[in-house]
Amino acid sequence: MPLGGVIFITAFIAVFGVILIFLARAIGGMAKRSSKAKMEIYECGIEEIEKKDTKISVKFYLTAILFILFDIEIIFMYPWAVNFRNFISGGAGAYVFVSMLVFLAIFIFGLWWEIKSKALEWD
Amino acid sequence: MSSMGTTGFEITVNLIKTVLVFLMMVQAVPILVWLERRGSAFIQNRFGPNRVGPLGLVQLLADAVKFLNKEDFVPDKANRFLFYAAPVFALIPAAIAYMAIPMSVPLIIGDSKFLIQGYEVNVGIVFILGISSLAAYTILMAGWGSGSKFSLMGAMRASAQIISYELALGLSIVGVILMYGTFNLTEMIQQQQGPLHFTGFGYESYIPWLPNWGIFFQPVGAIIFFAAAFAESNRLPFDLAEGEAELVAGFHTEYGGFKMLMFFIGEYGHMMIASGLMTTFFFGGYLIPGLTPNDVYQMGLNWFGSETGANIFNSVAHFLSYNVKFAIFLWIFIHVRWTLPRFRYDQLMDLGWKTMLPWALANTIITAAIIFAANYFVL
Amino acid sequence: MSADAFLFWFLSLLVLVSGLSVVLLTNPVYSALCLAMTMVGVSALFVTLNAYFLAGVQLIVYAGAVMVLFVMVLMLFDLKHETQAFTRGKITGAIKIASVGILAGLVVGAITIGKSLENIKAVADNAQAADTTKILSENLFLKNVFGFEALGVLLLVIAVGTVALSRSKGGTHAK
Numbered sequence: 001m002p003l004g005g006v007i008f009i010t011a012f013i014a015v016f017g018v019i020l021i022f023l024a025r026a027i028g029g030m031a032k033r034s035s036k037a038k039m040e041i042y043e044c045g046i047e048e049i050e051k052k053d054t055k056i057s058v059k060f061y062l063t064a065i066l067f068i069l070f071d072i073e074i075i076f077m078y079p080w081a082v083n084f085r086n087f088i089s090g091g092a093g094a095y096v097f098v099s100m101l102v103f104l105a106i107f108i109f110g111l112w113w114e115i116k117s118k119a120l121e122w123d
Numbered sequence: 124m125s126s127m128g129t130t131g132f133e134i135t136v137n138l139i140k141t142v143l144v145f146l147m148m149v150q151a152v153p154i155l156v157w158l159e160r161r162g163s164a165f166i167q168n169r170f171g172p173n174r175v176g177p178l179g180l181v182q183l184l185a186d187a188v189k190f191l192n193k194e195d196f197v198p199d200k201a202n203r204f205l206f207y208a209a210p211v212f213a214l215i216p217a218a219i220a221y222m223a224i225p226m227s228v229p230l231i232i233g234d235s236k237f238l239i240q241g242y243e244v245n246v247g248i249v250f251i252l253g254i255s256s257l258a259a260y261t262i263l264m265a266g267w268g269s270g271s272k273f274s275l276m277g278a279m280r281a282s283a284q285i286i287s288y289e290l291a292l293g294l295s296i297v298g299v300i301l302m303y304g305t306f307n308l309t310e311m312i313q314q315q316q317g318p319l320h321f322t323g324f325g326y327e328s329y330i331p332w333l334p335n336w337g338i339f340f341q342p343v344g345a346i347i348f349f350a351a352a353f354a355e356s357n358r359l360p361f362d363l364a365e366g367e368a369e370l371v372a373g374f375h376t377e378y379g380g381f382k383m384l385m386f387f388i389g390e391y392g393h394m395m396i397a398s399g400l401m402t403t404f405f406f407g408g409y410l411i412p413g414l415t416p417n418d419v420y421q422m423g424l425n426w427f428g429s430e431t432g433a434n435i436f437n438s439v440a441h442f443l444s445y446n447v448k449f450a451i452f453l454w455i456f457i458h459v460r461w462t463l464p465r466f467r468y469d470q471l472m473d474l475g476w477k478t479m480l481p482w483a484l485a486n487t488i489i490t491a492a493i494i495f496a497a498n499y500f501v502l
Numbered sequence: 503m504s505a506d507a508f509l510f511w512f513l514s515l516l517v518l519v520s521g522l523s524v525v526l527l528t529n530p531v532y533s534a535l536c537l538a539m540t541m542v543g544v545s546a547l548f549v550t551l552n553a554y555f556l557a558g559v560q561l562i563v564y565a566g567a568v569m570v571l572f573v574m575v576l577m578l579f580d581l582k583h584e585t586q587a588f589t590r591g592k593i594t595g596a597i598k599i600a601s602v603g604i605l606a607g608l609v610v611g612a613i614t615i616g617k618s619l620e621n622i623k624a625v626a627d628n629a630q631a632a633d634t635t636k637i638l639s640e641n642l643f644l645k646n647v648f649g650f651e652a653l654g655v656l657l658l659v660i661a662v663g664t665v666a667l668s669r670s671k672g673g674t675h676a677k
Contacts, residue, residue, distance in 0.1 A: 002137075002242035003509060003549045005127045006219060009141040009241065013218055016145075017211030017385065024381035025195040056578045058668045058675050060279055063472075064571035065664045067286040069657045070480070071567045074293045075559050076650070077487070078249065079639035081300040084491065086636065087643070088498045096643050097495050099651065104488065106654040110661050111480065119665045120476055122469035205531075246635070249558030253545075256566025260538065260573065267531060267577040275577065282574060286567070293562075306555075306635070 062119055073107050127242065133235055137242070144241040145218045152391045153183035155453060162454070163461040193380035198270055201377065205268030210378070210385035213261040217392025220254040223247050224399040225309050227409045227442035228416050231434050239438055247308040248300070248400075252293055255355065255396065259285050261389060266374035278374035280468060281357060287475040288354035288361075291347055294483035298344040298490045299337060299404045311337075312408035316415050323497025334412040337405040343486045345405045347479055352397030354475065356390055359460040361471055398452035402445065409445035416441065509550055517543035534576050538569040555635045 080100050087096045114120065127137045157172075157180060164171030172179035197206055222241020230237045244250045259282045266278020303311045319333040338345050354361040375386050402408055411419065419440050423433030466474065520543060523536040541564040548557035642650055668675050 002127050002244070003546060004505060005137065005141055005242040007509075007512070007546075008138055009145060009219060009222065010215055012142060013145060013214050014211060017214055020381060020385070021195075021207060021211065024191055024193075027191045028193045028195050028380060055674050058673050060283055060578065061571070061575055062664065062668050062675075063283045063287060064567075064574055066661060067290060068563070068567045068571060069661050070290050071293065071563055073654065073657060074290065074297070075563060076642075076653075077294075077297050078300065078306075078559075079555065079635055080643060081297045081487075081491075082304060082306060083636055083639040083643075084301055084494065085304045085498075088495065092644060093495055093498065097491060099643060099647050100491070101488070102651055103654045104484065106651070106658055108481075108484065110658040111484075114661055114665065115477055117665060119668070120472065122472045202531075244554075246554040246558050249555060249562065253558045253561025253566060256562055256570075257542075259566070259570045260535070263570070263573050263577060264535070279574060279578065282570065286570060289566075 059120070059122060066114060066120070070107070070111070073103070076103065130235075136235075136237065140237070141222055141241045144222050148218055148221055148392055148395060149214075149388055151395065152388050153187070155391050155394075155457075156183050156387070158454070159457045159460070162457050166458070166461045187384065190381045190384050196379060198377050200270030202268045202270065205264045206377075207382075209261055209265035209268055210382040212264060213258075213386050213389030214392070216254050216257045216261070217389050217396060220251045221392060221396050221399065223251055223308065224396070224403060225312060225408060226399075226445050227438045230438040232431055239442060243309065244307075246306045248296060248306050251396065251400070252289075252296070255393065256286075256289055258355075258389070258393065261386075262374050265378070265386070269374070269377040271377055274374050274376050277376070281374055284354060284361065284468075284471060284475070285357070287472055288351045288479070291475060291479035291483050292351040292355060294480065294487060295344045295347040295351065296404070297483075297487045298341050301487070301490050301494060302337065302340055308403050308408070312403060312410060315407045316410060323494075324500060334407055334410070336407045336412075341405065341486070341490070343482065344490075345401070347483050347486065348404070349397070349401060351475075351479060352394075352401070353456070353459070354471070356393035356397060358390075358394065358456060359463065359465055361466060394453065394456050395449075398449050398456065401452050402448040406448050409441040411441065411444045506550065510547075513543055513546050513550065517547065530576050530581050531573065534569065534572045538565055538573065541565040541569055553634055555638065 077100070080096065084093075084096070087093050127134050160182070161171035161173075161179065172182040175182045175185050197203055223244045225238070225240045225243070227239035230239060262278045262281045262285070266274045266276075266281075269275075299311070300306065303314050305311060305314075315335050315337060317335050319330040319335050319339055321328050333339065353359075375383055378386065410416070416437060420433050420437045423436035423440075424430070427433055427436060517540055520536045520539040524533045524540065527533050527536065541560065545557045545560040545565065548554075548560060670676065
C-alpha cells in the first residue's frame, strides 16, 4: 500500500490549502473596518441571547453509539464476504454461512428491538 | 514508499501523478458547477449564466476571482484555528479517497508500468470507506469553530446524517464483495469483462449481448449504494443540514469568500468518489462493453503498428470510457438535485435506519444464500 | 535512511506528539481532535506492519466512528469551567509531576525490556503477510466462532444498555 504516496499528497494538499487561504487574505484584505454588527454571528438580525440551562438532546449521542455498534458488526462481515467463495471451495461453506447467519440474527434482533423501542425517534 | 515505484524516475512520475489527479479533481469543480447552473436552468425553463464567455463557461472563473477579492473575515466568538483549518481539511479526505479509484488500463511504456490512478491500494474499498468517514470531522470543525449555535446545530445534524448513511453504504458494498471475492478495485473491474455469464447450480449460461457488469447481479445493492452516496455528500434530497430555509446555511453559515469555495470542492469531491465507485462496482469501471482490453490493444496494434502506440491507445480509450460513465453519474447527481424535493430531517433519519439498513441486510443475506446454493446444489 | 525507516520514525513521532497533545492541551475539543489524529497515525503504523485490512478497520471504526462520537459530544457542551479546572494549583502541579515521572519510568522500562527481547523476531515479511485478510478470516470464523458470536451478543448488550442509559431521570428522553 502506498503509504509514502498518501502522506506526500496529504502534505501537498494541506500546503495547497494554506497557500490558498493566505492568497485570499492577501488579495481580499483582512477585516479592516470591523464594526460590532459585522463581527457578530448571524442571528437573523436579533442580538444573540445565551440561555444558561439549555438541555441538549441525547439523540445525537444515541445515534453515534448505535452507529458505532452497527459499524463494528458490518466490519465483521467484510472478511467473511471476501473469503466466502474460498470457504465454499475449501469445504467449510455451510459452517461459515450458518455462523454468520447466527451473528446476523443477533444483529437483526438488535436492530428490530432498537426500532421498536423508539430509540431513534427524531421529532 | 516501495509501491510508488522502484527507480527514482518512477517515484517522481508517480508522485507527480498524485498531484495531477488532485488538480484534476479541483479543476473538475468549475466544470461541474457550470453544468449544475446551466443544467438546473434548463430544468427550470430559464437561461443559466450565458454572458461571461461562450455559453457562460468562464462564469466560474469570474466567480473564483470574485471570491478571492472578498474580505477575509472571522466572527467574534469563533475559534480561529479550527475556523481556518476546516476548509483546508475539507479537501483532504475527498482527494485521498478518489486517488484509489482506477481510471484506466495501466500504461506500459518500455519497462515501466504506470497506473492511471493516484496509487493502487490492495484493500481498496476498505481504505476508501475509512477515508470517507473522516469527512465528518470537516463538518464538526466548521460548525463548532464558527462559534454560532446555528452552525453548531447544522453541523450536528449533518454529521448525524452522514454517520447514519455510512451504515447503509458499508452494508450495500458487502454484496459486491461477496460477488467478486476481493477488496481490490482493479480486480473487481477485471472480473467484469466479457459477456454476462452466470456459473452455478451445475451449468453455465452466457448472454452474449449484455456485458458482465455488476448491476445485473446486484441491482438492489446499486440502488442502496447510490442513495446512500447522496446522503454522504449532503446533496439534495438529503441536504436538510445545509438547506437554505431551515438553518440558514447550516455549518457554513459564517463562511464567506474562498473558504466557502473550498467546502464546495470537498462536496463535489465526494460526489466524484461516489460516481467513480458506482462505475467501478456496478458498471464495469473503465471497460468498454463488448470489447476486452486485449481486443482494444490488438486494434491499436493494427492502427499504429508499434507497441507503445497501441498501449497509449489502449489507456486513452479506456480512460474515455471511464469518463463517459463517470460523467453520466455526475449528471444524474445534478439532475436529481433539481428534481426531487428535500426530505424532512426525521424522514431522512427514518429512511436511513429503518428502510435502507434492513434492505441492505436482506440484500446481503440473499446474495450469500444464492452464492452458497449455486455452489452446492446441482439442478 | 531507507524509506521504511523514515516512514516509521515520522509516523511514530506523529503518534507520540498527538498523543501527548491529548493530555497537554487545555481545550477539550482540541484534545479529542488530537486523539483522532493519533488513531489515524496508528492506522498508518499498521500499514507499515503489512496489516492492511486492520489499518482500514482502524480508520473506519476508531477514527471514523468512536472519535466522531467523542468530538460530537464534546462540542455540544460548554466546557469553559472544565477547561480552567485542572490547569492551576498545587495539587494539580504535584499530579503533573507524578504522572511525568510514571511515564518516564514506563518508557525506560519498555526500552530495557525491549532490548532483552531483541533476538525474537516476529514474522512480518512481505511474502508471508500477503494474505493476512484470509488468515484473519480463517481464524475468526473457523477457530474462534464462539468468540465471534459472543461479540455479537456483547454488542447487543451495549445497545440495550445505551438506550436504557439515555432514558435516565433528568435527561431529555426520560420516561
